[in-house]
Amino acid sequence: MSSPNPYLPFPAVIEEIIPETDSGDVKTFRVRFQDAACWERFRYLPGQFAELSVFGAGEAPISITSSPTQEEILEFAVKRMGRVTTALHHAEPGAVIGVRGPYGNTFPLAELRGRHLVFIGGGIGLAPLRSLINYVLAPGHRGDHGDVVIIYGARSPGDLVFKWELDRWQTREDVQLYVTVDREHEGWHGRVGFVPAVLEEVAPSSRNAVAITCGPPIMIKFVLQVLERLGFAPSQIVTTLEMRMKCGIGKCGRCNIGDKYVCRDGPVFTYEQLKAMPAEY
Amino acid sequence: MVPWSAEDGLDLEGYRNTLLPPKEIFFPRWEPMLRYSGWGRNLRWEEVRAPSAGRPAVLFGVRPCDARSLTVLDAVFQDDHPDPYYLQRRRAVVVVVLACTTPGRSCFCADVGGGPADERGADVMAAELEGEIRMWPVTDKGAQLLAETGWEPDPGGRELLEQHMQRTPTPAHGVPAGRYPEALEGRFEDPVWDRLHLPCLGCASCTYLCPTCHCFDVADETSDGGGLRVRGWDSCMFALYTLHASGHNPRPSVKERFRNRFMHKLSYFPKRYGLLACVGCGRCVEHCPVNVDVREVMKELVSDVQS
Numbered sequence A: 001m002s003s004p005n006p007y008l009p010f011p012a013v014i015e016e017i018i019p020e021t022d023s024g025d026v027k028t029f030r031v032r033f034q035d036a037a038c039w040e041r042f043r044y045l046p047g048q049f050a051e052l053s054v055f056g057a058g059e060a061p062i063s064i065t066s067s068p069t070q071e072e073i074l075e076f077a078v079k080r081m082g083r084v085t086t087a088l089h090h091a092e093p094g095a096v097i098g099v100r101g102p103y104g105n106t107f108p109l110a111e112l113r114g115r116h117l118v119f120i121g122g123g124i125g126l127a128p129l130r131s132l133i134n135y136v137l138a139p140g141h142r143g144d145h146g147d148v149v150i151i152y153g154a155r156s157p158g159d160l161v162f163k164w165e166l167d168r169w170q171t172r173e174d175v176q177l178y179v180t181v182d183r184e185h186e187g188w189h190g191r192v193g194f195v196p197a198v199l200e201e202v203a204p205s206s207r208n209a210v211a212i213t214c215g216p217p218i219m220i221k222f223v224l225q226v227l228e229r230l231g232f233a234p235s236q237i238v239t240t241l242e243m244r245m246k247c248g249i250g251k252c253g254r255c256n257i258g259d260k261y262v263c264r265d266g267p268v269f270t271y272e273q274l275k276a277m278p279a280e281y
Numbered sequence B: 001m002v003p004w005s006a007e008d009g010l011d012l013e014g015y016r017n018t019l020l021p022p023k024e025i026f027f028p029r030w031e032p033m034l035r036y037s038g039w040g041r042n043l044r045w046e047e048v049r050a051p052s053a054g055r056p057a058v059l060f061g062v063r064p065c066d067a068r069s070l071t072v073l074d075a076v077f078q079d080d081h082p083d084p085y086y087l088q089r090r091r092a093v094v095v096v097v098l099a100c101t102t103p104g105r106s107c108f109c110a111d112v113g114g115g116p117a118d119e120r121g122a123d124v125m126a127a128e129l130e131g132e133i134r135m136w137p138v139t140d141k142g143a144q145l146l147a148e149t150g151w152e153p154d155p156g157g158r159e160l161l162e163q164h165m166q167r168t169p170t171p172a173h174g175v176p177a178g179r180y181p182e183a184l185e186g187r188f189e190d191p192v193w194d195r196l197h198l199p200c201l202g203c204a205s206c207t208y209l210c211p212t213c214h215c216f217d218v219a220d221e222t223s224d225g226g227g228l229r230v231r232g233w234d235s236c237m238f239a240l241y242t243l244h245a246s247g248h249n250p251r252p253s254v255k256e257r258f259r260n261r262f263m264h265k266l267s268y269f270p271k272r273y274g275l276l277a278c279v280g281c282g283r284c285v286e287h288c289p290v291n292v293d294v295r296e297v298m299k300e301l302v303s304d305v306q307s
Helices: A083-090 A123-137 A163-170 A195-202 A217-229 A271-275 B064-077 B084-092 B140-148 B155-166 B192-196 B205-209 B254-273 B283-287 B294-306
Strands: A010-019 A026-033 A049-054 A058-063 A074-079 A096-103 A116-122 A148-154 A176-181 A209-214 A237-240 A268-270 B030-037 B044-047 B057-062 B093-098 B124-129 B132-137 B216-223 B226-233
Touching (some): A026 A083, A026 A096, A058 A074, A058 A083, A058 B216, A116 A123, A116 A195, A123 A148, A123 A163, A123 A209, A148 A195, A176 A195, A195 A217, A209 A217, A268 A271, B064 B084, B064 B254, B084 B093, B093 B140, B124 B140, B124 B155, B132 B140, B192 B254, B205 B283, B283 B294
Parallel strands (some): A116 A209, A148 A176, A209 A237, B093 B124
Antiparallel strands (some): A010 A096, A026 A074, A049 A058, A237 A268, B030 B044, B124 B132
C-alpha cells in the first residue's frame, strides 16, 4: 500500500530558461525540485529520461541533459515539436512543472571505463550525450577514460545548441572538440561539412574505443557507415532512441520495438542490439 | 457485467460470455488519475481516484478465459512500477469464475493453454452441474467470501466438474499450442504479413474487446480553473498510437500495426512475461467486421514453420 504512485510527478520550479538556437526552437530549462527530499527518489545516471508535465497540455518524455555530477539542478534541452513542448516553451521562470522519473536504462558506464570515447552528435541530439560528456569530464571520473573526442554539428551556426558548453569544452586540453555546420555561413569561421564527413576526416581509432552517437536518423545512418569503415564493431557503437511514450514505465504499450520497450529496456542501445531488433523505430 | 441484486434472480440459461471482458472493472475505459488546479507559480496537483475505485465487489460468472486474462493484466500492472489504480480495484474485487460446461462456437481456450475449467485467476470456482450451482474456493480471498456469505465450501464440485468435462467437447480449433513465442521467431519480415493484413480496417474492435489488451493513452482534460489527468483505453491499431510529434511514425500503415498486434500477443508478450497474451475467448473472432480470425493467423504462422 505504501509504494508511491508512479504517475504522480514531483513539483519542480523552472529557475532559468536558456534559448539555445537562433530561431528559438530549442531552449534549455534548468529546474529544481520544490521539495529537496525528492532528490533522494530521483537519482539518475547519464542516458536516462524524465516525463515532464505541463498540466493542461500533458506529459512528454525528455532526456536529462544535466550530469548527476552537477549540483542539485536538472537540465532539459527541449525542442518545440508538439503540444507539451510548445507549452513548455511558453512557460516563464518561476513556473511549476511536474517531473517523474528517472526512467530507462543508462549509458553503459561500466563498459566505458578504460576506453577512448568518441561522441558524435547532431542538432538536439547533443542533449543526451551532454549528460555523459559532463559525467566523464567530471573531476573524479576523467581518469577512468582515455581520449575524449567530440564531433558535433548542426545545419547552421544558429542551430548549434549548448554554445556556452562547447566553448567550455574547447578550452580543455583533455578534450578534442570538432564543431561543424552543414553549409558556409556568413560570420562562421569554423568547420563546414556534414557530421559523417567530419568523422571520416578526424578518423578516430576504433582500438579500445566506444562511439556514442545521437542525432537525426539520416545522420545516424551515415555515421554508422563511417564507424564501420573505421573498424568499430557494432558492440562498440552506442546510441539512444526516441519513441512516442505515455507512461514511461512499460504499461501504456506504445514504445515497443519488438519485445523491447524503449522506456524500460532503452533508450540506450548498442548497434549490436539494434541489429537484432525489428527495424520499426 | 451488470450490477445484480438478489431480487433479480439468476438465470444462466444460454449464457456463454459477456460482450465486454471484465478488464474494465479493474482498468476502466476512462479513469481520472490526477487533479490539477492553478497556473504558473501556483499550480498544484494531487492524486485522485474514481468513486468506483476500491469499492468491494464480487464478479460472478466470469469465464475461465477471462479470469486467466487477469493474470496477464496482473503481470503488466504489478511489475517494478506497481499501478495503484489497477491494484486497488484488484484487491477489492472477488472473482467468481463459472466453468464453461458448454463451450461457445468461437472459443479456443484449450488451444492457448487454458481450458473450460481452468482455475487460474479465480478466487472462487463455480460450476452449474446437474441443475445446481456448485462453488469451491481457490484463493484465501475466495474462501473468505464463501465463509462470510455462509456458503458451504463444496470440494466435491471440482471432481464432478472434471467428470463432466470428460464428456464435453474441448474448445479447440487445432491451433498448435505451446509453441509460442518460438513459433514466431524470425517471422517479423515474413511476406505472410503482406497478405494477412489486407482485410483489416484498423477499426480496433479487436483490441477494445480483448480481455488482455491494456494499452492506454493519458490526457489532460482542462475545465474552468483546473482539470483532470485521465487515462483511457488506446489501441495499437490506430495510427496516432505511435505517431511522433515530429511526424515520424514507426508503424505507419495497417500492415505494421496488424503485425505488431499479433506479434505482441504471441511473441513479444510471452518473451517478456512468460505468458501468452491471448486466452482464446474468441471475442475478436466473433466481432471483427471483416472476419480476421486470430486462430487462422496462428495456424498460418505456425504451419509455415512446419513446412
